[in-house]
Amino acid sequence: MSVAVQRAMAAVRIKSKVAIARVGRDSRRLDTIVNLPKIETWRREHVPDGTPAFAQREEMYDHVHAQLIGDGAIDYLEFGVFEGQSLRHWTQLNQRPESRFYGFDSFEGLPEDWKRFDGQMVKAHFDVDGVLPDIDDERLSFVPGWFQDTVDIFLEKFEPQAQLVLHIDSDLYSSALYVLTRLNALLVPGTIVIFDEFSSVLNEFAALEHYCSAYQREYDVLASAWHYFGHLAIRMR
Numbered sequence: 263m264s265v266a267v268q269r270a271m272a273a274v275r276i277k278s279k280v281a282i283a284r285v286g287r288d289s290r291r292l293d294t295i296v297n298l299p300k301i302e303t304w305r306r307e308h309v310p311d312g313t314p315a316f317a318q319r320e321e322m323y324d325h326v327h328a329q330l331i332g333d334g335a336i337d338y339l340e341f342g343v344f345e346g347q348s349l350r351h352w353t354q355l356n357q358r359p360e361s362r363f364y365g366f367d368s369f370e371g372l373p374e375d376w377k378r379f380d381g382q383m384v385k386a387h388f389d390v391d392g393v394l395p396d397i398d399d400e401r402l403s404f405v406p407g408w409f410q411d412t413v414d415i416f417l418e419k420f421e422p423q424a425q426l427v428l429h430i431d432s433d434l435y436s437s438a439l440y441v442l443t444r445l446n447a448l449l450v451p452g453t454i455v456i457f458d459e460f461s462s463v464l465n466e467f468a469a470l471e472h473y474c475s476a477y478q479r480e481y482d483v484l485a486s487a488w489h490y491f492g493h494l495a496i497r498m499r
């Protein structure tokens with residue numbers, strides 16, 4: 263092929279790209295539809311046959327706790343607490359006095375609207391006016407504020423003392439990616455990470471994929487729950 267033909271073809275490619283960028287439809291819903299099959303590709307690569315799949319997330323928590331923690335102590339960090347439903351479950355699940363539980367949340371809602379396949383959840387949806395959940399457990403501390411303001415300060419003082427369990431229930435890509443990347447040094451092999459909205463393909467799923475790619479991390483899938491990987495538990499390698 264002559265140089266002139268190669269140049270002409272390159273010009274057509276560039277013009278097509280510009281035309282698509284300018285007149286194409288920027289649609290979150292289309293983006294989601296196009297990306298959803300990535301979960302099936304991921305499943306084939308990451309989820310061995312026989313991996314436990316539960317109906318409810320609490321069954322998955324109980325399984326992970328029984329299989330991997332047993333009667334050991336944990337350092338449990340939950341990012342996205344809201345009214346404390348999952349946090350309360352974990353404080354009841356693990357009774358060791360030396361376990362520590364930390365609940366991170368703005369307690370003012372999400373930092374941005376959560377755009378989902380089936381519509382969107384506005385920022386204020388999880389706004390509890392700064393009121394902390396009523397969980398009576400002296401092992402528990404709350405870290406109110408945006409993760410982007412609180413995590414680095416927390417990390418300056420935090421010394422891991424037990425099996426780390428990280429629970430990401432912050433719905434948004436930005437929040438999940440921020441937490442994973444800032445906590446990378448803490449996520450030593452064996453760390454358990456739980457996602458609450460894993461099949462939200464442009465959010466927690468994308469955050470895990472992008473974090474693992476950028477930081478060259480790998481993991482094993484421990485269990486899932488809810489329809490087709492709604493919730494997921496992994497262990498870092």
Ligand SMILES: C[S@@+](CC[C@H](N)C(=O)[O-])C[C@H]1O[C@@H](n2cnc3c(N)ncnc32)[C@H](O)[C@@H]1O
Pocket residue numbers: 341342343344345346347348349366367368369370371372373388407408409410431432433434437
């Ligand atoms: C789905 S709710 C958590 C639900 C809770 N784990 C439960 O089981 O009921 C998500 C929470 O993440 C919090 N959140 C998301 N991104 C955040 C961020 N960047 N900083 C602080 N809080 C955030 C929101 O305030 C919201 O309360």
